[in-house]
Amino acid sequence: MEDFLYFFTFQDPSIVFVVIGIILLGVGSAYVGTYSFLDKKALLGDAISHAILPGICLGFMLAGEKNPLFIVSGAFISGALATFLSSWLNKNTRLSEDAIIASILSIFFGFGIVLLTIIQKSGNPEMAGLNQFIFGNAIAIQESDLYIYGGLAVFIILCLTIFQKEFSLLVFNPDYGRAIGFPMGMIRVIFNILMILSVVIGIQAIGVVLMAALLITPGAAARFWTDRLGVLVILAGVFSAVSGVLGTYISFVIPQMPTGPWVVVFLSILALISFLFAPKKGVLSRYISRRIYLKKTHRDHLLKLLYKGIEADKSGLPIEEIYEAFPFQKKQSEQSIKNLAKDNFITQNQSFIELSISGKSEAKRIVRLHRLWELYLNEYMNIAPDHVHDTAEKLEHILTPEMEELLESRLNFPKLDPHQENIPRDHDEL
Amino acid sequence: MITQVKSPILEIHDLTVSYDQSPVLWNVDLSLPSGKLIGILGPNGAGKSTLIKAIMGLVDPSGGYVKLFDKTLEEVRSRISYVPQRESVDWNFPASVLDVVMMGTYGKLGLFKRPGKKEKELSMESLEKVGMHGFANRQISELSGGQQQRVFIARSLAQNADLYLMDEPFAGVDMATETAIFELLQEMTAAGKTVIVVHHDIYSAVNYFDWFIMLNLHLVASGPKETVMTEDLLRKTYGGKLNLLTKVSDLIRQKEFNPLKN
Numbered sequence: 001m002e003d004f005l006y007f008f009t010f011q012d013p014s015i016v017f018v019v020i021g022i023i024l025l026g027v028g029s030a031y032v033g034t035y036s037f038l039d040k041k042a043l044l045g046d047a048i049s050h051a052i053l054p055g056i057c058l059g060f061m062l063a064g065e066k067n068p069l070f071i072v073s074g075a076f077i078s079g080a081l082a083t084f085l086s087s088w089l090n091k092n093t094r095l096s097e098d099a100i101i102a103s104i105l106s107i108f109f110g111f112g113i114v115l116l117t118i119i120q121k122s123g124n125p126e127m128a129g130l131n132q133f134i135f136g137n138a139i140a141i142q143e144s145d146l147y148i149y150g151g152l153a154v155f156i157i158l159c160l161t162i163f164q165k166e167f168s169l170l171v172f173n174p175d176y177g178r179a180i181g182f183p184m185g186m187i188r189v190i191f192n193i194l195m196i197l198s199v200v201i202g203i204q205a206i207g208v209v210l211m212a213a214l215l216i217t218p219g220a221a222a223r224f225w226t227d228r229l230g231v232l233v234i235l236a237g238v239f240s241a242v243s244g245v246l247g248t249y250i251s252f253v254i255p256q257m258p259t260g261p262w263v264v265v266f267l268s269i270l271a272l273i274s275f276l277f278a279p280k281k282g283v284l285s286r287y288i289s290r291r292i293y294l295k296k297t298h299r300d301h302l303l304k305l306l307y308k309g310i311e312a313d314k315s316g317l318p319i320e321e322i323y324e325a326f327p328f329q330k331k332q333s334e335q336s337i338k339n340l341a342k343d344n345f346i347t348q349n350q351s352f353i354e355l356s357i358s359g360k361s362e363a364k365r366i367v368r369l370h371r372l373w374e375l376y377l378n379e380y381m382n383i384a385p386d387h388v389h390d391t392a393e394k395l396e397h398i399l400t401p402e403m404e405e406l407l408e409s410r411l412n413f414p415k416l417d418p419h420q421e422n423i424p425r426d427h428d429e430l
Numbered sequence: 431m432i433t434q435v436k437s438p439i440l441e442i443h444d445l446t447v448s449y450d451q452s453p454v455l456w457n458v459d460l461s462l463p464s465g466k467l468i469g470i471l472g473p474n475g476a477g478k479s480t481l482i483k484a485i486m487g488l489v490d491p492s493g494g495y496v497k498l499f500d501k502t503l504e505e506v507r508s509r510i511s512y513v514p515q516r517e518s519v520d521w522n523f524p525a526s527v528l529d530v531v532m533m534g535t536y537g538k539l540g541l542f543k544r545p546g547k548k549e550k551e552l553s554m555e556s557l558e559k560v561g562m563h564g565f566a567n568r569q570i571s572e573l574s575g576g577q578q579q580r581v582f583i584a585r586s587l588a589q590n591a592d593l594y595l596m597d598e599p600f601a602g603v604d605m606a607t608e609t610a611i612f613e614l615l616q617e618m619t620a621a622g623k624t625v626i627v628v629h630h631d632i633y634s635a636v637n638y639f640d641w642f643i644m645l646n647l648h649l650v651a652s653g654p655k656e657t658v659m660t661e662d663l664l665r666k667t668y669g670g671k672l673n674l675l676t677k678v679s680d681l682i683r684q685k686e687f688n689p690l691k692n
Binding site: 228 | 508530
């Protein structure tokens, strides 16, 4: 608790630096990553993040110390080389894109590990911090690092904001962009540079292995909540910043604990919450709307049953007969009867169920839709009368009043369905 | 049966295009008059879309050239509008109908600048012409196929061009919409614009187009409706690919390089 208060009241200026850094870097990489996620190029981010390791090591070897300028430049150059190589191979060989990305990732990363081992054997006293670049350590960010990493993050965010319409075009319809004369090749290059930069600035805090998660997961999680690009980008940034700060907090409380994996843990939790609970697209919400729909279909079928009773000159049905009509569904039937009674569609006299006036009208509507659709299938699609029932049984619940109007006018207000049963209208006497 | 015209709006000279070395268009040579509604007909894989893409500079020809308004494409790009195939984009992209139509104004707007009030008004007008103004704020993922086509057409109208190239704008469109769009295109040509449309349905094509280009890997015909709508030319267009041409294509594909490239 003490740690928690100390960290989140930001008394320590070095914590303030770290938190600002991680927020900027989180927002920047989530912003780029959302576009590359929408562009279905998520794997490229993973390849780039692994591919910058040899650059980091070479930068360290050249500088002889953990000089951020050398390391960032080295990382950028090897990231750029990997990106260039993958697009060159894609254009000039018949290798598939996934094969190219997988080979680039492993070749560069393998070479990086070799270099890392050489540095460790060299006994350079400065090398202690180099391992952090694998899994990241946000707490080790210093003021001088912040200017470089934070500055680059701000640059990325600004660029994406200025080029918003160009990058949307690049993702949505690059051919059209070329047709109106935009330099789409150049815009792709700029986007790739921003992507490499966003990976490079994350190496200190998150590490090369997990940087791809920070690029892609925020956008993927945010996509569950919204269909608007502006909201999507902001939400992704928030997810990323929150996970970044929480991951940093863990590194602060437990020294030597790498930040990257914890950021990914928090991001995954946010992604899981989005997947389960987001309105409309979430698993839970889809389950609930399906349940509501199934309940409605059961109610509709019950109304139809009572209507068919009237057609057979029974003013109503005993409750037992209704239960028998829906075998193994007694609970649902009880529930539907309760709901229908509450909505004044049916009246219950002891165990005898009858349709009310509004119930009759609703029942007629459902039967009408069912029989109109059957007739449409039969007349317009040449489907035999004994094959039309099943789809009509499903469509009667979802056909809208507009569709009903269309069907009526197309079929010229028919009296009988293909089974020679009456198609009931609202003003018909029952 | 190829009718050449004087002072053409579009001139294609000996154009050959290949994908991965297999030629998909052989020596297309034609010229088109302005102010006409022109249909490109041909079976699947005849190279109809490729011809349009080559005109727009989206695929590199292995031979020949295209001239528009007697100039190169770069010089007159702002006067040309392109409607890509509906299936060529991911409609799940998070954007509204208005966002997409507004892309039509980007060409005149140029880089960096963001669309403002004027561009918005122009886009709304274009949406109104295709009867979609009520959908401006709808997400594109919620549209039906026909509505998506109309959004793409509205986007190209927002470009305010003189020459329109449309790739299968009637694919997945119901009859009522098809008629409405054809009427709109006829209004445009009456106002002096030229519209070139890749189309798959010969029956409706006969009713609407003034001029036809018939393709089947090579140019079968190009000319006014009266002269090219003959049984003989239609059979040449739709009656299977030339045997020898496919054999040569196979031969070229097996080479280590593309012998047709300049």
